[in-house]
Amino acid sequence: MKGCSRSFGTARLAEAGAWTFPPVRPGRRVGLLGGSFDPPHQGHVHITREALKRFGLDEVWWLVSPGNPLKPEAPATLERRMAAARAIMRHPRVRITDIEARLGTRYTAETLHKLLPHYRGMRFVWLMGADNLAGFHRWERWEEIMCMLPVGVIARPGERIAARRSPAALRFRRYRLPAARARLLADCPPPAWCFINIPMTDLSSTAIRMRGEWIR
Numbered sequence: 001m002k003g004c005s006r007s008f009g010t011a012r013l014a015e016a017g018a019w020t021f022p023p024v025r026p027g028r029r030v031g032l033l034g035g036s037f038d039p040p041h042q043g044h045v046h047i048t049r050e051a052l053k054r055f056g057l058d059e060v061w062w063l064v065s066p067g068n069p070l071k072p073e074a075p076a077t078l079e080r081r082m083a084a085a086r087a088i089m090r091h092p093r094v095r096i097t098d099i100e101a102r103l104g105t106r107y108t109a110e111t112l113h114k115l116l117p118h119y120r121g122m123r124f125v126w127l128m129g130a131d132n133l134a135g136f137h138r139w140e141r142w143e144e145i146m147c148m149l150p151v152g153v154i155a156r157p158g159e160r161i162a163a164r165r166s167p168a169a170l171r172f173r174r175y176r177l178p179a180a181r182a183r184l185l186a187d188c189p190p191p192a193w194c195f196i197n198i199p200m201t202d203l204s205s206t207a208i209r210m211r212g213e214w215i216r
């Protein structure tokens with residue numbers, strides 16, 4: 001499509017310092033679930049399990065963010081959120097990572113520019129809840145992200161209509177894969193996105209913080 005380029009430039013891997021990227025066999029289908037996870041909750045666990053199944057993924061990596069660039073308040077420390085994520089999400093095909101802190105990125109486009117060239121031959125899918133699709137047009141270089149990898153969107157209570165009518169959904173409406181073909185998403189050349197309806201849970205980190213069950 002116009003404005004989409006499959007070339008992402010060369011990643012400056014040296015910037016990643018001594019840290020080594022997790023090894024992965026080529027051809028694997030990996031879902032990337034970026035999030036603040038402040039705190040992680042069973043909603044995250046639920047959508048991860050559903051994404052593995054519905055999008056036919058081999059793995060999901062949680063990218064525990066150093067801090068969402070659109071959220072004004074700093075989250076709890078990365079160490080604490082990583083530990084809580086590891087405690088709640090126990091699955092042999094899910095990795096909890098602090099890749100963005102290690103890469104020195106917090107904007108998703110920048111993260112992908114550094115990550116994807118290191119894993120040529122792999123099939124990544126960006127995963128997000130419907131609330132994030134509704135506000136996706138506010139992300140830095142969001143159209144570029146759509147052109148970099150397929151995007152899997154998962155229903156969230158109260159957000160389905162806003163997501164479907166969002167600027168991002170409208171702009172890329174021609175590239176939407178029907179939910180019945182969700183398992184093909186990882187193999188679709190971008191731009192491609194798919195919205196799946198799953199049994200929804202209305203858990204949120206905000207609600208947990210408001211109940212005082214997680215103090216930053």
Ligand SMILES: Nc1ncnc2c1ncn2[C@@H]1O[C@H](COP(=O)(O)OP(=O)(O)OP(=O)(O)O)[C@@H](O)[C@H]1O
Binds near residue numbers: 155
């Ligand atoms: N209950 C849920 N249903 C569907 N998607 C969810 C749910 N909870 C979180 N997500 C998705 O998981 C990803 C990470 O979410 P995040 O860590 O921001 O949790 P959150 O509950 O949305 O937090 P907050 O309330 O602080 O915004 C986002 O893409 C978000 O849309």
Ligand SMILES: O=C(O)c1ccc[n+]([C@@H]2O[C@H](COP(=O)([O-])O)[C@@H](O)[C@H]2O)c1
Binds near residue numbers: 065132
């Ligand atoms: O790149 C951006 O501009 C951008 C803006 C808002 C959110 N994100 C990413 O979206 C993911 C979900 O964030 P959150 O806080 O809703 O869990 C997380 O990986 C953030 O880094 C990215």
